[in-house]
Amino acid sequence: MRTVAEVLALAEGGTVVLDPYSVLIGTRVLLGAENVLYPGVVIECAEGGTCELGDRNTLLPGTFVSVQAGGSVVVGNDTRIGEGGARLLAGAGDRPASDAGESETLTIGDRARISSGALVVAPAEIGDGCQVLGQITAQDVVLAGGEDFTHPDPDHRGAVLKGFGKARGLQLGVGEVVNGAGDFDDAPIERQRRYHPNAPRLS
Numbered sequence: 001m002r003t004v005a006e007v008l009a010l011a012e013g014g015t016v017v018l019d020p021y022s023v024l025i026g027t028r029v030l031l032g033a034e035n036v037l038y039p040g041v042v043i044e045c046a047e048g049g050t051c052e053l054g055d056r057n058t059l060l061p062g063t064f065v066s067v068q069a070g071g072s073v074v075v076g077n078d079t080r081i082g083e084g085g086a087r088l089l090a091g092a093g094d095r096p097a098s099d100a101g102e103s104e105t106l107t108i109g110d111r112a113r114i115s116s117g118a119l120v121v122a123p124a125e126i127g128d129g130c131q132v133l134g135q136i137t138a139q140d141v142v143l144a145g146g147e148d149f150t151h152p153d154p155d156h157r158g159a160v161l162k163g164f165g166k167a168r169g170l171q172l173g174v175g176e177v178v179n180g181a182g183d184f185d186d187a188p189i190e191r192q193r194r195y196h197p198n199a200p201r202l203s
Contacts, residue, residue, distance in 0.1 A: 001044070002027055026051065032077070035059070041082070049091050050074070054110075057081065067091050071122055076110040083115040090122035111148035112158065129158030136180065138167045146174040153202040154192035163187070
């Protein structure tokens with residue numbers, strides 16, 4: 001892990017560190033510009049792993065990122081992680097033995113949100129504008145990217161997982177959502193418009 005002095009050096013380089021004494025960042029973690037790290041954020045990256053964050057990401061209290069040997073976590077820009085807690089895991093020990101040798105990469109695009117107790121385990125692809133909201137364990141998921149949650153037309157937004165339970169092997173398209181309660185295999189894939197019936201329809 002970086003020392004307090006090294007964390008303070010990140011702050012001098014443009015990273016906003018709200019409490020350098022409670023933030024733990026591994027020496028192998030690569031940070032872009034203008035990221036905001038709230039108190040209690042932990043980002044660890046073991047030898048043989050890769051962890052990269054782009055620019056202007058916000059990591060809130062309760063954010064825990066762990067990358068072990070062979071794993072990779074790559075986060076884009078303007079993404080918000082950890083509101084209500086969130087964990088991102090990649091590397092040794094994160095997959096069942098039967099899946100050994102498969103990709104251990106977790107990618108999160110731009111303007112995504114991971115919050116409210118979510119656990120995302122590699123391999124997973126969380127596209128631009130996508131959201132994982134709730135106490136969900138998500139693995140082997142592919143969420144198609146789109147606009148973020150502020151876009152007025154939900155049909156153009158990135159895919160969403162919300163609720164609670166286990167989501168494994170799901171692939172969602174732009175504007176789709178699964179609202180799970182337990183096993184996400186039992187929940188239907190819906191259009192986000194169902195939850196926003198009065199939203200405008202844009203071309």
